[in-house]
Amino acid sequence: MTTVSPDARRIWLAARAPVFIAVVLLLGAVALVLARDDGNHGALDPGSADPGGSRALANLLAQQGVRVVPTHSLPDTAAALDDGTTLLVTDPSLVGPAQLGQLRGRAGDAVFVGPGQDVLDLLLPGVVVRGQNDASVRSPDCTVAAAVAAGNAVIGGLEYAAHERGRPCYGGSLLQITGSTTLLGDGTPLTNARLGDEGNAALALRLLGRHGTLVWYVPSPGDPAAAVPQRSLTDLLPRGWLFGAIQLAIAAVLFALWRARRLGPVVVEPLPVVVRSAETTEGRGRLYRRSCSAAHAAGLLRAAAIERLLPVLGLGADAEPAAVLTAIGARTGSDARWLLYGPAPDDDASLVRLADELDRLEREVRGS
Numbered sequence: 476m477t478t479v480s481p482d483a484r485r486i487w488l489a490a491r492a493p494v495f496i497a498v499v500l501l502l503g504a505v506a507l508v509l510a511r512d513d514g515n516h517g518a519l520d521p522g523s524a525d526p527g528g529s530r531a532l533a534n535l536l537a538q539q540g541v542r543v544v545p546t547h548s549l550p551d552t553a554a555a556l557d558d559g560t561t562l563l564v565t566d567p568s569l570v571g572p573a574q575l576g577q578l579r580g581r582a583g584d585a586v587f588v589g590p591g592q593d594v595l596d597l598l599l600p601g602v603v604v605r606g607q608n609d610a611s612v613r614s615p616d617c618t619v620a621a622a623v624a625a626g627n628a629v630i631g632g633l634e635y636a637a638h639e640r641g642r643p644c645y646g647g648s649l650l651q652i653t654g655s656t657t658l659l660g661d662g663t664p665l666t667n668a669r670l671g672d673e674g675n676a677a678l679a680l681r682l683l684g685r686h687g688t689l690v691w692y693v694p695s696p697g698d699p700a701a702a703v704p705q706r707s708l709t710d711l712l713p714r715g716w717l718f719g720a721i722q723l724a725i726a727a728v729l730f731a732l733w734r735a736r737r738l739g740p741v742v743v744e745p746l747p748v749v750v751r752s753a754e755t756t757e758g759r760g761r762l763y764r765r766s767c768s769a770a771h772a773a774g775l776l777r778a779a780a781i782e783r784l785l786p787v788l789g790l791g792a793d794a795e796p797a798a799v800l801t802a803i804g805a806r807t808g809s810d811a812r813w814l815l816y817g818p819a820p821d822d823d824a825s826l827v828r829l830a831d832e833l834d835r836l837e838r839e840v841r842g843s
Contacts, residue, residue, distance in 0.1 A: 500723075519565040519588065519662045521545050521691045526668035532679050533691070535670075539680060542688045549574055552692045556581040560688040564588065565662060569694035572597035579656060583686050586657045588665070589632055599637075599656070605647060606634045610663040612673055617644035619651045621681035625674035632661025657682055769826045770819035776826075777815055780833045787840055803836070806843040811836055 517523030521533035521543055533543045544560075546552040549570065556562060562582035567575055567590040575598050579585045592604045610631030615622035622628075622644040634647030635658050642651045648660035659665075659682075664675040683689050763772045785794060788802040796816055803811045814836060820826045 519665055520693050524667065527662075527666050529662075529665050529667065529670075529691075531667045531670050532665050532676075532683075535676065535680065536684055536689060539684055540687065541684045543691055544688060545691045545693065547693050547695045548698045549578075549694075552578060552690055553581060555688075555690045558583050559686050560690050561683055561686045562586065562690050562692065563683055564692045564694065566694050567591075567594050567598075569696055569698075578692070582690070584655050584657070586659065586682055588659045588662045590658060591633070595635075599652060599658075601638045602641060602650065602652070602658070603636055603638075604633050605636045607632065607660075608634060608646070608648070610661065610669070613645040613648065615644045615649075616646070617642055617649075619644050619649070621651075621678060622649060624681055625678035627673045628664055628675050628678050629669050629672040630660060630664050630675075630678075632659070632663070634660055764823070769821065769823060773819045773826055773829055776830055776833055780837060781815060784837060784840055803840060807836075807839045809839075 517525050518527040519529050521529050522545060524530050533545075536543055544555050546555060552562075556578060558581075560582050562578055562585040564570065564575065564578070564585070564587050567587045570578075572594050575587070575590075575594065579598070587598075590598065595602045595604065608631050610629055612627055612629055613631075614627050615625070617623070619642050628645060630645045630648045632648055634643075635641070635650040636643060636647055637650060637652060640653055643649070644651070645660075650658040652658075663669050665679050670676050670679065760772070763769075781799060782792075784799070784803070785792060788794075788799065788806070790798060790802060799815070800810070800812055803809075803815075814829070814832050820829055
């Protein structure tokens with residue numbers, strides 16, 4: 476009998492389609508990430524010459540007599556601050572709001588780039604994020620001295636509003652609170668690529684050059700002292716990935732429904748080959764032996780023997796065990812209760828003995 480156990484070839488044939496789909500999805504995700512990567516490494520880093528870096532602004536501040544102190548850890552930043560310094564935090568989301576509040580209290584002026592609502596709720600209660608826009612040329616439309624002097628600037632990102640004590644500029648992409656704390660919607664005016672556009676340079680110099688020392692804090696994700704708030708995996712995933720996962724789940728459900736569809740009743744078809752009854756019996760026997768199902772095999776042997784004996788005994792198919800045993804006892808004079816309805820055998824040897832006894836019983840009943 477041909478074995479039905481799946482081998483490596485059958486497993487590969489069954490799994491190659493899902494594996495191919497998974498590989499295509501993985502390569503597509505990698506290609507999407509690479510396509511969206513604009514090569515802007517070292518964002519707002521004063522030592523980076525990339526388009527998103529800020530080396531040009533750092534050099535310009537140094538030419539104006541401002542000492543730029545780059546820091547990448549919370550302890551170094553706190554040690555460099557005093558009342559005569561300006562603090563710039565390029566990514567407040569990597570620092571806990573409590574630590575940001577302590578840094579803000581130690582500095583003379585503070586500029587935060589793109590803080591989200593979760594940071595503002597603890598750092599600056601009453602300030603809300605009301606929207607977000609791409610960077611574009613905007614007029615100040617406010618009374619903040621630095622913005623009025625700079626004039627039009629290329630700025631965008633988050634837009635802020637304050638219930639009180641806040642002065643929004645550039646449509647809310649710049650918000651100054653009590654004259655010492657400034658929020659920027661994004662770092663566009665500070666980058667190498669856009670520093671020379673419109674009044675960006677003038678705006679950056681007036682925001683960051685009010686004191687003789689600028690502490691330029693580029694938070695590091697691995698800084699344990701920053702005490703970043705714990706965020707769930709769904710918070711860290713971009714919305715596009717969540718939307719893609721939902722689409723993939725819907726596609727998987729539709730694929731399952733398509734593969735499991737029923738177009739009508741089951742159709743009986745002839746077997747492509749003729750299988751001899753002896754081969755079927757042998758195959759079932761091997762399956763029972765492989766699964767150690769001696770009890771199940773014994774039940775089948777007893778049921779088959781009783782089914783063959785009922786017509787010989789003159790009993791119907793629904794005859795009770797007591798009637799069967801009585802009829803057998805009348806013909807053979809022996810009690811077949813243990814043989815037909817007794818406990819199941821424990822091993823293969825007992826199963827063989829049971830089969831032999833059932834054959835002997837049939838011969839006695841037929842010969843009586």
